[in-house]
Amino acid sequence: MRDPQVIEAKLLGWYDRHARVLPWRAPPGHGPTDPYRVWLSEVMLQQTTVAAVKAYFERFTSLWPTVHDLARAEDAQVMAEWAGLGYYARARNLIACARAVAAMGAFPDTREGLSALPGIGPYTSAAIAAIAFDRAETVVDGNVERVVARLFAIETALPAAKPELVALASRLTPARRPGDFAQAMMDLGATICTPRSPACGICPLIEDCAARAQGIAPELPRKAPKKPKPLRQGQVWIGFTDNAVLVETRAEKGLLGATLAFPSAGWDGSDLPPPAPADWQELGLVRHVFTHFALDLTVYTARLQRAPERGRLVPLAGFQPDALPGLMRKAWALAREKTAAAAIHRDIKSL
DNA sequence: TACCCGTGGCC
DNA sequence: TGGCCAAGGGT
Numbered sequence: 001m002r003d004p005q006v007i008e009a010k011l012l013g014w015y016d017r018h019a020r021v022l023p024w025r026a027p028p029g030h031g032p033t034d035p036y037r038v039w040l041s042e043v044m045l046q047q048t049t050v051a052a053v054k055a056y057f058e059r060f061t062s063l064w065p066t067v068h069d070l071a072r073a074e075d076a077q078v079m080a081e082w083a084g085l086g087y088y089a090r091a092r093n094l095i096a097c098a099r100a101v102a103a104m105g106a107f108p109d110t111r112e113g114l115s116a117l118p119g120i121g122p123y124t125s126a127a128i129a130a131i132a133f134d135r136a137e138t139v140v141d142g143n144v145e146r147v148v149a150r151l152f153a154i155e156t157a158l159p160a161a162k163p164e165l166v167a168l169a170s171r172l173t174p175a176r177r178p179g180d181f182a183q184a185m186m187d188l189g190a191t192i193c194t195p196r197s198p199a200c201g202i203c204p205l206i207e208d209c210a211a212r213a214q215g216i217a218p219e220l221p222r223k224a225p226k227k228p229k230p231l232r233q234g235q236v237w238i239g240f241t242d243n244a245v246l247v248e249t250r251a252e253k254g255l256l257g258a259t260l261a262f263p264s265a266g267w268d269g270s271d272l273p274p275p276a277p278a279d280w281q282e283l284g285l286v287r288h289v290f291t292h293f294a295l296d297l298t299v300y301t302a303r304l305q306r307a308p309e310r311g312r313l314v315p316l317a318g319f320q321p322d323a324l325p326g327l328m329r330k331a332w333a334l335a336r337e338k339t340a341a342a343a344i345h346r347d348i349k350s351l
Numbered sequence: 352t353a354c355c356c357g358t359g360g361c362c
Numbered sequence: 363t364g365g366c367c368a369a370g371g372g373t
Contacts (some may be wrong), residue, residue, distance in 0.1 A: 021369090022369085041369085042369065043370095043371095044369095045368085045369040045370095046368090046369070046370045046371070047356090047357085047358095047369085047370055047371095048357090048358080048359095048368060048369085048370095049358090049359075049360075049367090049368050049369095050368085050369085051359085051360080052358070052359065052368085053369095078356090082357075083355080084357090086356085086357030086358045086359090087356055087357055087358085087370085087371090088356080088357080089355095089356065089371075090356095090370090093371080093372090107362075118371095118372095119370095119371065119372090120371085121370060121371045121372080122370085122371085123366075123369070123370055123371085124369085124370075124371080127369070139369080141369040141370075142367085142368070142370085143366095143368095143369065144369090159352095159353095182369090183369090186369055189369090190368090190369085195362085195366080195367065195368095196361095196366090196367090211370095213366075218373080226366090227354095227367090229365095252370055254355085254356085255354090255355090255356075255357095256357085257356085288357090289357090289358085290355095290356075290357060290358090291355075291356055291358095292354075292355065292356075293358065304357090324363090325358090326357065326358055326359085327357085327358095328362075
């Protein structure tokens with residue numbers, strides 16, 4: 001039981017017989033894989049679902065077919081295209097990484113070389129080395145942690161269990177087809193060895209799984225208790241002229257760093273006053289949940305007589321709400337809804 | 352080590 | 363409905 005060669009053979013056999021989870025990844029045996037596309041998709045997939053990534057990946061590869069194209073892109077356009085995907089430090093690191101790779105001429109082809117690049121950590125460096133360069137590196141993401149914890153019935157809670165899980169995964173990693181093996185482990189975790197209600201009945205590794213034998217597969221991996229999420233409150237100001245809207249580019253680092261946004265305060269450490277001069281009217285509340293806190297953001301709007309000292313006016317004709325992060329899209333949607341309603345009321349009164 | 356850092360879907 | 367979860371990295 002749990003012979004690495006047996007597990008490798010069963011897993012790769014299963015992988016070869018089934019559809020791949022990532023629709024854009026070439027099937028095994030279809031020639032070399034473009035490191036640029038592997039890198040881009042792996043960075044987008046960090047803590048992000050395949051369904052959410054798909055359209056962004058297609059859009060990025062269409063706009064920028066090579067890492068050299070991406071390296072030449074303007075920061076603001078990359079940030080705008082990333083808007084909505086979350087974890088915006090990834091986008092900032094993406095730009096820096098593309099430029100570093102372009103300066104080097106090509107992607108490094110070892111895990112160590114890849115690890116030195118911005119936004120490429122233990123997981124992503126191993127994934128690119130294994131998938132794009134056929135190196136026998138051990139790829140450990142959340143799926144692999146779960147599969148290995150169950151296979152060996154590891155009851156230690158994460159994140160303390162991580163080193164042990166990595167060591168066990170390393171023992172399973174084959175010298176041949178390491179990239180396919182990594183993707184097979186992740187696909188197994190995504191489709192069969194799922195967090196809740198794992199489909200053990202159709203699992204190719206059911207005979208090798210210690211947790212299954214003990215009847216505790218759905219309970220693993222155990223996790224350390226989470227901290228409660230505090231509720232924060234803040235204000236956001238959406239100012240208009242006849243043909244423009246007031247926006248700003250947020251600070252380079254921190255929450256929603258370097259994204260396009262409406263001026264706001266009270267929730268992100270900043271305590272700036274509302275843009276002035278303006279007669280701000282309260283429109284309502286937008287709720288949003290971040291990783292470590294929830295937010296109630298009060299939305300204000302005002303007609304501006306001239307450009308305030310904070311932010312910049314951009315023409316409404318060219319304004320793209322899609323270039324905003326999700327929180328700011330919610331505020332914009334509320335403003336549109338409420339101002340439309342107010343306009344209707346005015347129209348009714350005037351009849 | 353323990354935080355910080357988004358968003359959408361699912362049950 | 364609210365907590366959980368997702369191909370993590372930076373500090």
